[in-house]
Amino acid sequence: MTELAALIFDVDGTLADTERDGHRVAFNRAFAEAGLDWHWTIPLYGELLKITGGKERIRYYLDHYNSAYQRPAALDDFIARLHADKTRHYTQLLAEGKIPLRSGVRRLLEEARDNGIRLAIATTTTPANVMALLEYAQPAIPPAWFEVIAAGEIVPAKKPAPDIYQYTLRQLRLTPAQCLAIEDSENGLQSARQAGIETLITVNDYTAQQDFSEAALVLDRIGEPGQPFKVLGGLPVSAKPYLDVALLRQVHERAERAASVR
Ligand code: XBP
Ligand code: MG
Numbered sequence: 001m002t003e004l005a006a007l008i009f010d011v012d013g014t015l016a017d018t019e020r021d022g023h024r025v026a027f028n029r030a031f032a033e034a035g036l037d038w039h040w041t042i043p044l045y046g047e048l049l050k051i052t053g054g055k056e057r058i059r060y061y062l063d064h065y066n067s068a069y070q071r072p073a074a075l076d077d078f079i080a081r082l083h084a085d086k087t088r089h090y091t092q093l094l095a096e097g098k099i100p101l102r103s104g105v106r107r108l109l110e111e112a113r114d115n116g117i118r119l120a121i122a123t124t125t126t127p128a129n130v131m132a133l134l135e136y137a138q139p140a141i142p143p144a145w146f147e148v149i150a151a152g153e154i155v156p157a158k159k160p161a162p163d164i165y166q167y168t169l170r171q172l173r174l175t176p177a178q179c180l181a182i183e184d185s186e187n188g189l190q191s192a193r194q195a196g197i198e199t200l201i202t203v204n205d206y207t208a209q210q211d212f213s214e215a216a217l218v219l220d221r222i223g224e225p226g227q228p229f230k231v232l233g234g235l236p237v238s239a240k241p242y243l244d245v246a247l248l249r250q251v252h253e254r255a256e257r258a259a260s261v262r
Contacts, residue, residue: 004252005178006118008197012125012150013204015105016133019049020206021097026090027054030082031163033089038066039193044164046189046206052124053084053158074230091132101137102202104229106221108243115245122168122181122192125157127151160187163197180252182222187208195237198255200248201230216255217244 012018016026024045031038044065051060058079062069072078093099095216112119123130130151135139143149148171155163167174176196181191183209192199193214201218203210212218218233223242231237235254239247 002177002256004117004180004249005174006120006147006172006180007112007248008120008122008165008179008181009146010063010181010183010185010188011121011123011130011133011249013207014102014182014188014202016099016137017204018099018129018133019204020045022093023054023086023090026086027058029089030085033085034082040074044047044252047080049185049206050187052160053152054086054126055079058082084220088129088203090129090168093131094129094136095243097136099133102204102221103227104224104242106137106139106141107224109125109141111245112248113145117245118172118174119146119247120150120168120172121146122148122150122164123152124164125151127154153180159192160194162191162194165192167203169197177256179217180255183215186212189215192254198252198259200251201234202229208232216258217251 009015012023020042024040027040031160048057048061051057062071109119121130121156130149134143148168150164150168150171157163165181171178179197181192181197181199183192183201184204189199189201189212195258198216202214203216203218212233215234217235217237219229220232222227223229225242228241229243235251235258237247237250239250
């Protein structure tokens with residue numbers, strides 16, 4: 001059996017529920033500031049989330065939901081400016097303390113560190129967004145806890161492509177079998193699995209109905225002693241009803257065993 005050496009965390013939807021009340025609101029503020037009458041409602045944003053990356057999401061919206069909009073000649077520059085404004089609004093929302101970490105995240109990070117399990121981040125989002133989330137979390141999470149913070153356009157193709165996980169593995173100098181990814185979405189799951197990494201999912205309102213059949217374990221949350229998780233799918237586990245290092249090792253080992261007979 002390969003020993004579990006590192007956890008690789010997604011950010012949006014996994015460390016914190018950032019999409020509905022964070023990114024979506026920031027996009028709408030940037031649109032209003034630019035004098036655009038675009039408004040991304042909660043259900044529309046759910047549809048747009050199938051495209052990862054904020055700039056890519058704006059372009060997809062124009063192509064599929066607002067083709068009547070008279071596009072400026074320099075569309076790339078226009079989208080880049082709009083997206084930079086969105087990043088400013090998003091980091092401001094984080095600074096206002098509007099977006100808490102999800103249940104159990106802080107405890108699990110601490111416990112992993114105490115047990116010598118290395119930590120990394122693999123995300124599609126802009127690096128400034130990750131740093132702001134860690135800085136404004138209560139209590140803040142020192143970025144140095146993560147040996148690698150792989151974010152945004154550091155790789156050419158965003159999730160569901162495996163590039164960001166492959167990059168993180170190279171930086172960690174670990175094999176896929178030594179790692180476990182923690183994700184919240186089907187795009188994230190595909191990205192990690194295509195890189196050969198077993199994946200644990202904690203769903204949220206936007207992702208609960210997605211296909212997680214390739215995940216090692218699907219939970220509604222990481223959970224805390226007083227806030228137990230619900231098991232929604234994957235391999236059966238027997239341990240406390242919140243994710244701790246013992247349970248992570250169990251999930252990792254069972255996933256490896258299941259993979260060896262696949
Ligand atoms: C996150 C994303 C990102 C954020 C916005 O996906 O799709 O696009 O919504 O971030 P994942 P930017 O959690 O799978 O990494 O606007 O900075 O691109
Ligand atoms: Mg995510």
